[in-house]
Amino acid sequence: MFADRAKIIIKSGKGGDGHVSFRREKYVPDGGPDGGDGGKGGDIIFQVDPGLNTLTDYRHRRKFAARPGEEGGKKNCHGKNGEDLILKVPEGTVIKDADSGKVIADMSGDNKRMIVLKGGKGGLGNQHFATSTMQAPKYAQPGQEAIEIEVLLELKVIADVGLVGFPNVGKSTLLSRVTNAQPKIANYHFTTIFPNLGVVDMEDGFGFVIADIPGLIEGASEGIGLGHEFLRHVERTKVLIHMVDAAGTEGRDPIADIKAINKELEAYNPELLNKPQVIAANKIDAIYEGENDIIASLKAEFEQEKIKVFPISAVSGQGLKELLYHVKGLLAECPKETVIYEQEFDPALKFFKDEPYTIERADDAAFVVEGPKIDKMLGYTNIDSEKGFLFFQKFMKEQGILKELEARGIQDGDTVRMYGHEFDYYK
Numbered sequence: 096m097f098a099d100r101a102k103i104i105i106k107s108g109k110g111g112d113g114h115v116s117f118r119r120e121k122y123v124p125d126g127g128p129d130g131g132d133g134g135k136g137g138d139i140i141f142q143v144d145p146g147l148n149t150l151t152d153y154r155h156r157r158k159f160a161a162r163p164g165e166e167g168g169k170k171n172c173h174g175k176n177g178e179d180l181i182l183k184v185p186e187g188t189v190i191k192d193a194d195s196g197k198v199i200a201d202m203s204g205d206n207k208r209m210i211v212l213k214g215g216k217g218g219l220g221n222q223h224f225a226t227s228t229m230q231a232p233k234y235a236q237p238g239q240e241a242i243e244i245e246v247l248l249e250l251k252v253i254a255d256v257g258l259v260g261f262p263n264v265g266k267s268t269l270l271s272r273v274t275n276a277q278p279k280i281a282n283y284h285f286t287t288i289f290p291n292l293g294v295v296d297m298e299d300g301f302g303f304v305i306a307d308i309p310g311l312i313e314g315a316s317e318g319i320g321l322g323h324e325f326l327r328h329v330e331r332t333k334v335l336i337h338m339v340d341a342a343g344t345e346g347r348d349p350i351a352d353i354k355a356i357n358k359e360l361e362a363y364n365p366e367l368l369n370k371p372q373v374i375a376a377n378k379i380d381a382i383y384e385g386e387n388d389i390i391a392s393l394k395a396e397f398e399q400e401k402i403k404v405f406p407i408s409a410v411s412g413q414g415l416k417e418l419l420y421h422v423k424g425l426l427a428e429c430p431k432e433t434v435i436y437e438q439e440f441d442p443a444l445k446f447f448k449d450e451p452y453t454i455e456r457a458d459d460a461a462f463v464v465e466g467p468k469i470d471k472m473l474g475y476t477n478i479d480s481e482k483g484f485l486f487f488q489k490f491m492k493e494q495g496i497l498k499e500l501e502a503r504g505i506q507d508g509d510t511v512r513m514y515g516h517e518f519d520y521y522k
Contacts, residue, residue, distance in 0.1 A: 110238025
């Protein structure tokens with residue numbers, strides 16, 4: 096079975112604990128603290144591998160964990176950072192939070208590598224806690240905990256054109272005729288059990304990727320048969336080719352078939368019906384005069400909706416040139432960018448949930464925000480990067496911190512201080 100879906104558990108590395116130790120050197124009486132910091136835990140990184148086209152690697156293994164950071168040592172020795180874990184996936188893989196179904200990352204377009212879980216920050220050694228009144232601190236900071244979540248991986252094939260139709264109408268034959276793909280072809284239903292991709296090369300150097308989406312059936316949008324496994328691959332396509340049996344060899348009604356498939360597309364995602372469509376009326380080599388009542392009915396029904404009907408023969412090649420040039424014209428009018436799903440969920444937010452924080456006024460009137468969730472957020476987030484700072488702003492809003500600061504009377508230009516970081520507040 097084609098693996099385009101997998102559910103796995105991922106866990107970042109715990110930060111190493113800070114160390115408690117004191118200098119014990121000859122001629123240095125009462126040596127001060129010299130405990131080193133713990134190492135940072137390893138990250139969980141997803142990376143696109145061009146050589147992969149399925150999620151098979153994640154079908155038989157459920158849990159993936161990065162290495163923890165090592166504990167700090169004596170003589171200010173820093174613990175070794177935990178090794179990152181890189182998980183390779185095919186392009187087009189969407190990573191979702193398994194509980195909410197919200198998108199964490201879409202490994203498509205320019206997004207070839209992404210840190211999905213950051214490792215815990217290493218704890219500080221006791222050398223950092225020496226003060227004028229506490230010169231021999233016997234305390235070191237523990238490393239930050241690892242983050243563990245369950246994620247759903249879904250592969251949504253990236254293709255310009257989706258070839259849809261009921262089973263056994265000739266989609267695989269068409270794909271093999273117009274591209275370099277070599278799909279399995281036979282005269283029985285459900286020959287295709289996973290999407291086949293091929294590249295159409297036009298005479299003027301223009302090319303596009305076409306995907307043979309496996310045969311849909313009524314009820315697919317409700318998960319009947321392999322409905323969802325097939326329908327998700329239509330989402331990224333820009334143009335849809337409906338393929339029907341114009342010769343009536345299957346005893347089906349092509350008009351009813353097209354409407355049934357569109358009904359399933361709409362039920363799964365209404366936006367799919369906004370994609371340009373074209374109809375390929377196949378098997379005209381089996382029609383005595385080249386056209387018949389079925390083709391006439393298709394044109395009467397759909398061309399008034401500006402959906403062109405092209406009589407073709409995937410076997411002999413008749414009509415394919417006209418069909419492909421029309422598809423080329425439709426693609427030229429479509430946006431050039433690949434459909435990419437925006438991030439809806441940051442896994443770190445689960446980790447910060449329901450932890451306390453405090454807001455105090457400092458002597459210089461700055462607002463000081465502290466607490467375990469603040470410390471964790473700053474440890475897991477690179478606020479010097481644009482994406483990290485956007486997450487910081489989202490965190491402040493979703494945790495209600497901004498609202499409470501406003502209730503405390505914060506004004507534009509006031510300073511907010513958090514564990515060594517300072518920000519100017521502007522609404």
